[in-house]
Amino acid sequence: MPKLDVYNANHEKVGEIDLSEAVFGAEIKPHLLHEVVVWQLAKRRAGTACTKTRGDVRGGGRKPWRQKGTGRARVGSRRNPLWRGGGTTFGPKPRDYGYNLPRKVRKAALRVALSDKLAEEKLVVVQGFGLNEIKTKAFAEVLGRFEVKNALVVTAEPDELLEKSSRNLPGVKVLRAEGLNVYDILRYDRLMLLEPAVGRIEEALS
Numbered sequence: 001m002p003k004l005d006v007y008n009a010n011h012e013k014v015g016e017i018d019l020s021e022a023v024f025g026a027e028i029k030p031h032l033l034h035e036v037v038v039w040q041l042a043k044r045r046a047g048t049a050c051t052k053t054r055g056d057v058r059g060g061g062r063k064p065w066r067q068k069g070t071g072r073a074r075v076g077s078r079r080n081p082l083w084r085g086g087g088t089t090f091g092p093k094p095r096d097y098g099y100n101l102p103r104k105v106r107k108a109a110l111r112v113a114l115s116d117k118l119a120e121e122k123l124v125v126v127q128g129f130g131l132n133e134i135k136t137k138a139f140a141e142v143l144g145r146f147e148v149k150n151a152l153v154v155t156a157e158p159d160e161l162l163e164k165s166s167r168n169l170p171g172v173k174v175l176r177a178e179g180l181n182v183y184d185i186l187r188y189d190r191l192m193l194l195e196p197a198v199g200r201i202e203e204a205l206s
Contacts, residue, residue, distance in 0.1 A: 001025075002118060006195055009130035011145040017125055017195065020202040024118050026111040033116075036101065036109035036182045043098040051091025054079040060086075106182075107205055113185040114201070124148075124192045131161045139165035143172065152188035154180055156196035177201055 002024055006015040019025075054060070060079035067074050081089040117123040129142050139162070143151065150171040155162060158176065166172045175184060177200035185191060193201070 023205045026115040032109040039101045040183045045097040049092040051088040054087030057087045117191045134164045151190040153192045154197045
């Protein structure tokens, strides 16, 4: 069973925590991570792109010129896709890019992502950030003690102080345990878990 040091806001070791082998000791399978990230990004696509076909373009009710005898190519409508201002052939239409992915695959990928962060020593467990007010400077100072500039901070409960204090820092995101996902874990360099969040994550993924 892997163990990890627990730190306070001053980057001082205050204890140790036992991590679940099933959650934080999974075999690293890159293909699982790829599969889930592609699924997440597909779900996020707006799918609002829309083009007009020849049936949607204005005009074109009259045949531009007679079929034969002009020496020009035959044409039946000004809405012809070959003409400027005509319709688009096989252009995009509004659609949903999302698709279903089994829950066990998503959970397995989360375990792989967490295990990878632990193996690379980029996982930190923090007792708390010690914030008494919404203050970006105070939050940034805590990250500075850990020498962290790019991090995903995971909380167990809604924490207004943390969420609003981190809002103006471009390389930091505060996320609740129930919203933890593979894309965000991989996107940020360091993963900082508040101590109560560890239990929530293990309960959800065990």
